[in-house]
Amino acid sequence: MLLSSFLACAAIEPGTPAADPDSHVIVVGAGAAGLTAARALHDAGVSVEVIEARDRIGGRTWTAGVGPAAVDLGASWVHGTEENPMADFADAHGLAYIPDETRWKTLYDETVGKALGDAEWTVADDAYDAFEAALPDLQESLGQTTVSVARDQWITDEGLTGQEARLARHAIDQWMVELEYGGPVDTTGLRYFWDEEDLAGGDQFPVGGYGGWIEAIAAGLDVSLDHPVTSITYDADDGVEVVANGETFEGTHVIVTVPVGVLRAGSIDFNPELSTDRLSALDRLDTGNLEKVALVWDEAWWDGSLEFIAAGNTGAFPEFFDMTELAGAPTMLALYGGRFARDAQADWTDTQIVDAALAVLATAYDRSIPTPTHTAVTHWTSDPYTLGGYVYLPPGATPDDIDALARPEGEVLLFAGEGTDSTYYGNVHAAVLSGLREAHRLGVDRFNIGGWESW
Ligand SMILES: Cc1cc2nc3c(=O)[nH]c(=O)nc-3n(C[C@H](O)[C@H](O)[C@H](O)COP(=O)(O)OP(=O)(O)OC[C@H]3O[C@@H](n4cnc5c(N)ncnc54)[C@H](O)[C@@H]3O)c2cc1C
Known part of the structure; x- marks a missing residue:
């Protein structure tokens, strides 16, 4: 426990759980949502600790070294800067971002076998x-x-x-x-498709990747890595017991921020069982699939970014972003999602995925492609701590289902994460907003953290 932090208790409303000096909040998951909630509570003087399954923080934000290149293998963009608590945090902490000015140089139609024009x-x-x-x-x-x-x-x-x-x-x-x-x-359900809100300000890239931003949010927090949580017992009178990696962590409250895919898979055993409302909402919702292949060379042999229309509109590697400037080394980043991502992730090895991406480049640029010096292939779809890209609404699911995931179970079991924000789900700012929401729920009325004072 970080008892010294109770000095800052003024920000907490009396009578709320967080105002109780015996409170100790456990946050499960060190992604954007969990770290935001933990930081907001910590800086308001609440004792808090974060338990994370992986050997790193950041969750679906992950700036990885791919040879000499720094590449965001999870989230890459800040989608809008206005009314975005992530952008506000960045502004207040001197974390830079630059507008996405991707130069789309080539649109290739595989069916006709040629590049198309304006x-x-x-x-x-x-x-x-x-x-x-x-x-x-x-x-x-x-x-x-x-x-x-x-x-x-x-x-x-x-x-x-x-x-x-x-x-x-x-x-x-x-x-x-x-x-x-x-x-x-x-x-993908039609009824609520394209309904969520967009933030103004345009798409931006965090300079140096999201990693530095996440490190800045996590500053000063007590995070236990390599601790996959397997069970959570919760009771309004007795508090919570969280079992991870053979250890039991005790607290007064727990905020669970694991992805919807992990909740849907039942990877965590909740005692008592989660409410029928939540379970049926989880049943109706699903997680989509978005994957990346990073390809790094000593020298750039291409010019600009590539849009690729695969024969039969299969969705095979539809976009290759030239990330050279941001990554700091000649880098192409292929994105692919949906059905093609599900199938490729289920059936192909990393070598097959890289080879297939290189084959697309060879077709589109009509040349032999040098062997990349370094590659990285993501597996968000099968990663046990993600199990999908982010939440989406299949037919039959509604934004109310996402709202159901945001509601606490009783008084001591709370939830955050992108998949609990029905306004902006699927985004980093949804995760951050959900973390701030749960810190408010625990009684922090005002955040004394740069950029979040008015949230
Ligand atoms: C490929 C890809 C590209 C994306 N691109 C963008 C983008 O450009 N812009 C954007 O705004 N958003 C993007 N997103 C979405 C964005 O990354 C997420 O919405 C956001 O990062 C989710 O944050 P979170 O805290 O809710 O979840 P996560 O970041 O997933 O955090 C949850 C944490 O819980 C941990 N965990 C899971 N199970 C357990 C367990 N049993 N015990 C303990 N810990 C556990 C995980 O390891 C993880 O650290 C992208 C996502 C993907 C996959």
Whole structure:
């Protein structure tokens, strides 16, 4: 316990659990949500400790060294800077970010076997805008059917065929669904699709990666790494007992921030069992899939970033970002999601994934590709401490299900994490907001941390 920190108790409202000097809050998970909650409580004078399964902090933010390159293998972008507590924290702590000014140099259509020009980019952009505009009517008329039905129906209704249809499908499937939500297009619910809020300010990249930002949030916290939590016993009178790696941690409250995929898998045994409301919400929700392949060379042999429309719109490696400037070494970062990510992650080795990504580059640039000096392949889909990219709504699920995950179970078991924020789920700022929300719930009325004073 960090008893000295009780000196700062003024920020806590009397009569709340956190105002009790005997309170000790256990936070499960050292991702953005858990670290935010812990830091907000700690700096308000509450005794808090964080228990983390992995040998590192950050969760789905992970700035890794891939040879000489520093690459974000989890979250890369700050999606909006206005009303974003992550950006506010960065501003207050001198953590820099730069606008995403990706130069899309090549749009390659595998079906016709050539790179396309500005006219075709415009067709794809227009399809994106037109489908977005058509969504309210489609949602009204089709309700809880799937996006794929609506997408196919819309393409037919618009009379798009051939390359126009391929471009429209790519724009909808990749830009709006699979690289955005991660869920396969055929299992993504239409009714609430594209409904969540966007923050103003544009997409930015944290300079040096998210890692430095996460380290800054974690400053001063007591974090036990390599401690996968296997059971949590909770009782309003007796407090909580959290078992991890053979050790039992006792506290007055616990905030569980593990991903929705981990909760859905039942990896943690809760005693008493979680409420039916939460279990049925977990049943309706799902986690999408978003994966990355980082490819690093001694010298850049390409120019700009690549958009790739695989034959049959399979979603195979649709985007390669030129990350050279940010990574500090010549680096391409391939993103892929949805059905293709599920299948590739289930069936392919890392070598096969890298080779398939290199084959796409060879096709698109019509040249032999030098062997990368270093590579990294992510496995968020199968990683036992993530089990998916982030939460999305299949048909039948609603934002109320996400709200159900945000509610505490009784007085001492609380939840945070991106998948508990129905306004911004799937984002780092959703995770941060959920951490601040739970610190408020435990009675911290005002945060005395740079950037979070007004949150
Ligand atoms: C590939 C990818 C790209 C993304 N890109 C972006 C982006 O560009 N911008 C953006 O805003 N968002 C992005 N996201 C989403 C963003 O990364 C997440 O929304 C956010 O980081 C989630 O934070 P969290 O704290 O809720 O969960 P996590 O970061 O997953 O933290 C949960 C923690 O719990 C730990 N844990 C799990 N099980 C246990 C257990 N049994 N015991 C103890 N600890 C456990 C985990 O190890 C983890 O550290 C991306 C996600 C992925 C996967």
